[in-house]
């Protein structure tokens with residue numbers, strides 16, 4: 001006998017990203033309620049997906065991006081580019097690169113800046 005089974009898959013309402021957490025659990029569910037339970041109700045392994053007030057389901061990246069838009073980014077400390085002048089950004093007076101990087105701990109947005117002269121002196 002050949003039977004067609006229906007399954008629930010989960011997609012972000014904003015960017016259409018498919019739920020794909022294969023390491024710890026199923027990616028297909030029998031019922032919508034099972035899917036919601038897997039996505040939202042385990043605080044220890046919170047995957048970051050969120051149900052919005054209007055009923056839309058957003059993936060972790062979209063939820064984080066909006067949280068950052070409202071609350072501001074949560075940047076990590078600036079870290080100096082370690083290329084020692086070979087990445088093309090130019091060398092600072094201390095021989096290191098003139099670029100620093102950091103990213104947002106929540107939405108992972110990258111940011112970079114040129115070192116200012118006082119910052120270079122601080123590092124050296």
Ligand SMILES: [Zn+2]
Pocket residue numbers: 012013014015016017058059060061062063
């Ligand atoms: Zn999304």
Ligand SMILES: [Zn+2]
Pocket residue numbers: 064065068072073074104105106107108109
């Ligand atoms: Zn952010």
Ligand SMILES: [Zn+2]
Pocket residue numbers: 081082083084085086087088089097098099
């Ligand atoms: Zn560099």
